[in-house]
Amino acid sequence: MLKHYYNRYSKKGILLNSLFLIALSSYGQSANVKGVVKDTSGKGIAGVTIRVKGGAETVQTNGQGNFSIQASPGSTLIITSVGFKEKQITIGQQANLDVALVPAENVLEELVVVAMVVRNDRI
Numbered sequence: 001m002l003k004h005y006y007n008r009y010s011k012k013g014i015l016l017n018s019l020f021l022i023a024l025s026s027y028g029q030s031a032n033v034k035g036v037v038k039d040t041s042g043k044g045i046a047g048v049t050i051r052v053k054g055g056a057e058t059v060q061t062n063g064q065g066n067f068s069i070q071a072s073p074g075s076t077l078i079i080t081s082v083g084f085k086e087k088q089i090t091i092g093q094q095a096n097l098d099v100a101l102v103p104a105e106n107v108l109e110e111l112v113v114v115a116m117v118v119r120n121d122r123i
Helices: 002-026
Strands: 031-038 049-052 058-060 066-071 076-080 087-090 096-100
Touching: 049 066, 058 066, 087 096
Parallel strands: 031 096
Antiparallel strands: 031 066, 049 058, 049 076, 076 087
């Protein structure tokens, strides 16, 4: 009787433990996502910041606009650069991204530098 009880519940226990371990190992896995960030003319943009929303992972693009970041499927990438509008992309199953950034409307046309020196000479 005890042998029958042990065999019946140990098989269920092994099955449940196996399913639990499989589910646990697939939860939160991140993948290496690669891509290139370009402007509207198709030229790669250097120095663009890519970060995972709610995470600590942050990278910048190289001179050709290429990047590589660890992100899990379903997470959101926030892509920012000075002079361009911010873009958010949700990661699916794709491993390569081709991102086009649109110039921001509030880009400065010119910059004026003014310097003033006040001197007080007392004897």
